[in-house]
Amino acid sequence: MPGIHEVARLAGVSAATVSRALSGRGSVSPATRARVQAAANELGYVVSSSASGLATGRTRNVGVVIPFLNRWFYGAVVEGAESALLEQGYDLTLYNLGGSDEERRLVFEHFLLRKRVDAVIAVSLELTPDEVKRLIDLDKPIVGVGGPLPGVRTLSLDDVELGRLATEHLIALGHTEIAHIGGDALEMDFHLPTNRRHGYVEAMEAAGLHAHDHHFHAADFTMEGGYRAAKQLLGNPVGRPSAIFAASDEMAIGAILAAKDLGMHVPGDVSIIGIDDHELAEFFGLTTIAQFPDMQGRMAVEVLMDELHPGHREAEELNIDLPFELVVRSSTARR
Amino acid sequence: MPGIHEVARLAGVSAATVSRALSGRGSVSPATRARVQAAANELGYVVSSSASGLATGRTRNVGVVIPFLNRWFYGAVVEGAESALLEQGYDLTLYNLGGSDEERRLVFEHFLLRKRVDAVIAVSLELTPDEVKRLIDLDKPIVGVGGPLPGVRTLSLDDVELGRLATEHLIALGHTEIAHIGGDALEMDFHLPTNRRHGYVEAMEAAGLHAHDHHFHAADFTMEGGYRAAKQLLGNPVGRPSAIFAASDEMAIGAILAAKDLGMHVPGDVSIIGIDDHELAEFFGLTTIAQFPDMQGRMAVEVLMDELHPGHREAEELNIDLPFELVVRSSTARR
């Protein structure tokens, strides 16, 4: 492990010049820079992040805090963020809050505070005002993905609009008896399931249709949950819906399997639409509304970089709406 | 952000004593330790990892290098490792090598070397001797998960045995025409698919059965790949197998769906077994051989901790065999 002084010696300059040449800060003549770079390469020199971090207060590392890792959506967000960070020369330190409250407390009270990260990306987490304050007091930019956070820059989907769009797609195909498989409002942050349901209800009412109570089923956002809910919905001889809007693709896929197991054809007997564009959606021919989680991760990094290295442009809106797109496949059809 | 000196002042001791009291290294009277701890709590003091890292050379951070994040298996390994590391007061910095070779080079030549991590966990990655050497030269312990790595402590499955066990399960149920959906040997590190296939062939031959060439199909470890391979296998009117052993659960689930789409019953018309115990395996009633990826992540951390804080016990085997377990559900039955 050669240090900066060895590079300096080999290049015939001072350590300060090496630092300047390698970091790009401060002015160095092109010739010197080249010599320094050659020397650094020859020795295989890499700065010590501890030393550099101590001297500058910057670590070139960002913390990503997520509620689960092992769901398609979160994995994709992290993947997008990681690759964007790598391009910028940043590392990504991961905090999975899936476990206990104690774990969450530890992360916020110790891990994030030990000056290991320059900034934090919080995915689908409703941070408490106290948690936000702690980070802001430390001068650490935060960006949230997945829901507005008071006083924090966030990227989020308009879930009401998503619910409306999915429902309108079904209505436009002539469906009137449309069921909804949503989530339990209490289970997830940001009332995402509630908002999607609102969009569904609004679209129904706007079309003069009725969103019957017996056409709503709560599930847990898993394939199995969607399967069970759809069995209930489709098995009931009275008031059987001709279309189902599930609040996630995994639930929608569960619904497709339930329909098949009941001997029904999709979309012949029942149309099904989800939300996500999950990696399995194409395989199942699922019509869905794509959100682009890896891009969300990349966007979060871009927003952070703007805050970390100001100058590009000034902060516009505090909250940025994420794009989404209806992807029509073969699980929905005219009634 | 209070520093160590403010804690020292409040506790009425020197900074050195605070350091000793909080880290547990060196001797401090119980009374002093209590006062220091109280002072630290009151001020919300947390050590600066840069400063501590610079002074000690230890960062309390482990790098985890994986080929993809967004597959069930890898997500679970990382999840297990993350939570085990958190318990030990360590952070986890993630490097996803899914992208280009350039990305991989960057990670090994820069990121891992800038003294940000104390150790490395490499999941399912065949590190080159040069990559291993770089890390060892830096005195960074490495543990590999998923395949023996020359000169590195590793945790790995006996894939030949896995293939044999899966096949023997089918043979014991009376099947003789057993097909195998494997992977492309070139695609994955460690010849995992090849080894599983060897186990299959060995079990067949040991039972006096023949592993026909037309009973093997390569696929890409996805559900869709498994679906397509199974369609070929089951659609062929001559030599149709009565059982299929797929080298992964995702492919096995694809095979189940293919059988259903062909109007066949599982396990009535065809028995199907996979490997993994994927999160969806239970839902599909899939018989499988469970490996326990989250536990693998935890074990990797334990092995690392042994290397990082020697004393517990000395290194036994270089390679540790991972446990696995046949889980019989409803996708396999007597012929």
Added chain:
DNA sequence: ATGAAAGCGCTAACAT
């Protein structure tokens, strides 16, 4: 058991 002091490897003023 505790304190004083040196130093980990780098960066950023300040000089020149």
Added chain:
DNA sequence: ATGTTAGCGCTTTCAT
């Protein structure tokens, strides 16, 4: 454009 110097905040000898 480059060198000199003084820290960044902590840990760890070395004294006592």
